[in-house]
Amino acid sequence: MQTHNAAFDHDEAGLVARVSRLTKSYGAGSNAISALDGVSIGIRRGEFTAIMGPSGSGKSTLMHIMAGLDTATSGQAWLGNTEITSLRDEDLTILRRRRVGFVFQSFNLVPTLDVSGNILLPFELDGRRPARDEGEWIDRLIDSLGLRDRLRHRPHELSGGQQQRVAIARALATRPDLVFADEPTGNLDSRTSREVLSLLAASSTDYGQSIAMVTHDPIAASYADRILFLADGRVVEERGRSTAEEISSFMLGMEKAA
Amino acid sequence: MRREMREHVPSVLVATLSAAFGVSLLEITAVLGQIIAADDVTGRSKTVGILLGIVAFVFIVISIYVGAIVTANTFATIIAGRTRTIALLRLIGSSAASQRRGVAHEGLTVGILGAVLGVVSGTAVTVVVVTIATATRFVPSLPYTFVEPVVLLPAVAVVLTTWLASWVGSRRVLLVSPIQATGGAVEKSRDEVSGRRGRNVTAVVLFSVGAGLLGLGVLVGLVNPGGVLIGLVGGILSFTGLVLGAHLVMPPALRLTGRMFGSSATARLAAENAVRYPERSSRTTIGLVIGVTLITMFAVAVASYQQMILAAQRSQPEAYQGVDQTLAITVGVFSVLMGFSALIAAIGMVNNLSLSVLQRTRELGLLRALGFTARQVRRMILAESAQLTVAAVLVGLVLGVFYGWAGAQSLLGSIHGSPGLIVPAVPLLLIGIVVAGAAVLTLVASIAPSRRATRVAPVAALAVD
Ligand SMILES: Nc1ncnc2c1ncn2[C@@H]1O[C@H](COP(=O)(O)OP(=O)(O)OP(=O)(O)O)[C@@H](O)[C@H]1O
Ligand SMILES: [Mg+2]
Numbered sequence: 001m002q003t004h005n006a007a008f009d010h011d012e013a014g015l016v017a018r019v020s021r022l023t024k025s026y027g028a029g030s031n032a033i034s035a036l037d038g039v040s041i042g043i044r045r046g047e048f049t050a051i052m053g054p055s056g057s058g059k060s061t062l063m064h065i066m067a068g069l070d071t072a073t074s075g076q077a078w079l080g081n082t083e084i085t086s087l088r089d090e091d092l093t094i095l096r097r098r099r100v101g102f103v104f105q106s107f108n109l110v111p112t113l114d115v116s117g118n119i120l121l122p123f124e125l126d127g128r129r130p131a132r133d134e135g136e137w138i139d140r141l142i143d144s145l146g147l148r149d150r151l152r153h154r155p156h157e158l159s160g161g162q163q164q165r166v167a168i169a170r171a172l173a174t175r176p177d178l179v180f181a182d183e184p185t186g187n188l189d190s191r192t193s194r195e196v197l198s199l200l201a202a203s204s205t206d207y208g209q210s211i212a213m214v215t216h217d218p219i220a221a222s223y224a225d226r227i228l229f230l231a232d233g234r235v236v237e238e239r240g241r242s243t244a245e246e247i248s249s250f251m252l253g254m255e256k257a258a
Numbered sequence: 259m260r261r262e263m264r265e266h267v268p269s270v271l272v273a274t275l276s277a278a279f280g281v282s283l284l285e286i287t288a289v290l291g292q293i294i295a296a297d298d299v300t301g302r303s304k305t306v307g308i309l310l311g312i313v314a315f316v317f318i319v320i321s322i323y324v325g326a327i328v329t330a331n332t333f334a335t336i337i338a339g340r341t342r343t344i345a346l347l348r349l350i351g352s353s354a355a356s357q358r359r360g361v362a363h364e365g366l367t368v369g370i371l372g373a374v375l376g377v378v379s380g381t382a383v384t385v386v387v388v389t390i391a392t393a394t395r396f397v398p399s400l401p402y403t404f405v406e407p408v409v410l411l412p413a414v415a416v417v418l419t420t421w422l423a424s425w426v427g428s429r430r431v432l433l434v435s436p437i438q439a440t441g442g443a444v445e446k447s448r449d450e451v452s453g454r455r456g457r458n459v460t461a462v463v464l465f466s467v468g469a470g471l472l473g474l475g476v477l478v479g480l481v482n483p484g485g486v487l488i489g490l491v492g493g494i495l496s497f498t499g500l501v502l503g504a505h506l507v508m509p510p511a512l513r514l515t516g517r518m519f520g521s522s523a524t525a526r527l528a529a530e531n532a533v534r535y536p537e538r539s540s541r542t543t544i545g546l547v548i549g550v551t552l553i554t555m556f557a558v559a560v561a562s563y564q565q566m567i568l569a570a571q572r573s574q575p576e577a578y579q580g581v582d583q584t585l586a587i588t589v590g591v592f593s594v595l596m597g598f599s600a601l602i603a604a605i606g607m608v609n610n611l612s613l614s615v616l617q618r619t620r621e622l623g624l625l626r627a628l629g630f631t632a633r634q635v636r637r638m639i640l641a642e643s644a645q646l647t648v649a650a651v652l653v654g655l656v657l658g659v660f661y662g663w664a665g666a667q668s669l670l671g672s673i674h675g676s677p678g679l680i681v682p683a684v685p686l687l688l689i690g691i692v693v694a695g696a697a698v699l700t701l702v703a704s705i706a707p708s709r710r711a712t713r714v715a716p717v718a719a720l721a722v723d
Contacts, residue, residue, distance in 0.1 A: 069716045097629020112530045124523035125629045
């Protein structure tokens, strides 16, 4: 599955994912909407990256293509050194299963499975049980996320914040190359949001987990090591770690310019 | 509105089939009556005509009963899928009662549509059959009248039962609370379902009393053929108990069959899907259970009946002359008539499975996003379908063998030369047909849902509807 690109080695460059001149348009003719318009970015290994931008700027679209959930109109996307825009559906599926983790805004969990079933689902799909060290890792996740006494509960018996924590446990369980999170705190109150964001940030600093998170919220973005700003399907700015105030004022400036 | 009517297409089909069956059967009975009346020998005897009428009536009632149960379950499934919408309407001030009236209104429309289509297609079938029969000189050509007022009876019955079924099936509208508009609405889990005391007690009491009466019928039958009447009452009571308590009976059967499919992720998820929502899986399977029970009951009754008559014939040959041929013909005709009810039950199961898959679009999208391949999704749905079919068929076979045996035993236990209590005779041909039918049904039932499911894009899980 590894297609080596002689011109560019992502591992050497410290990138876990990259897209190049990515475009995505919906519809045709005069109705065509361009959701992404030549986006080129790299996500660094071991970093917590936030992708920000106004509503409709193409954040979710970008994330879906990078995660192999959706196809691009043109351009390329890599996960590690694997070029994913040319993969068949079956290979993409297996790539998602083994090398990518997801946390969505809502509806993250399979309602028929209990908490433990949901966390172990990626292994189940691969037709295997977690190996010994993976089992220990999962145990640690369950404890640090405070899910130990909830393992036999089903999703509808959990609060929104608890459900998100289960989703995080599942996303981290396979120690994927990259975890994608699309507005993971969109449905949560501010205290629970802080909890969930700290967990994501900690998994990046403590365990070197690479994370790409889409968000509207300057406070959420302030937990990230790096922030990419999107507007009208283009990358307009890139910043290092910033405070919520700095991010807000930049966003306001962007809105004024538009 | 268009989507709402599309959901009802299978219910219209069920209503149409029930009505067409009833109409056509009555018309053909009437034609047979005219042939008999025209015949010099049999014409004077009224008995044959009356007997024909009774038989037609029994089969029409059975097919309408099965149709009504299937429709009620289909409506319940549709309502389950609409929970969010209903809750939203409740949230902005619509009353549960008016919502339910709306659903019943849809049921009435379905019933009327099905009845009209049924009268037309049923009459068309009769005309074709009779035309072919006269053309081949199989029956004399007389000036037959097809459409008599009496054929409207099954049509009206179908309208009323469909309406009633939609009313019964929409009961859960009342359970939808406005708050469900905000969260992910889930169907009741096993614990909650088992907690519904009143219904469970009724089911158990009905079943026990019915089973007791059945046993009594068999014992009385050893000395008096009137035992069959006691047995009939017992059968109806105990079976109604079973239908009411399906959510208690089906999950164990499903868990048992679930083990047959191994422990891969697909199989386990399929098994979980079938077991976790007993209400949903009972709804999907109960129609088929009834269908298989009816067929089996009938076949076993006839085989046991045959066995007893033959035993009696051996001991008293002169009393039972020429009985073999009559038996064979009766068995053939009755099997076809019974098969029709099973067909309606099968349609109900296919439809319920499709609906329940359709309602799980987001869940399937999530599984695809997390790494379920399209093939795994297809296999999961096939396994789910197989599990439901196998469980329904097993339960139906067991019940059918028991009821069929009880029927034959209580009717014939006391005839001349009867061997007394017998072991139920289970025709192997029947088992073969039922198993083959179940296999076909499993495949058919999974085609549409799995095609739809594999078309679900992984991003569908993320769409906030
Ligand atoms: N399936 C679709 N069909 C047509 N247009 C679409 C589709 N999905 C997205 N779009 C359009 O593409 C653009 C980018 O959408 P996207 O969902 O990526 O925005 P976003 O930045 O995630 O917005 P939000 O913050 O509101 O979630 C929008 O203009 C949207 O209307
Ligand atoms: Mg978005």
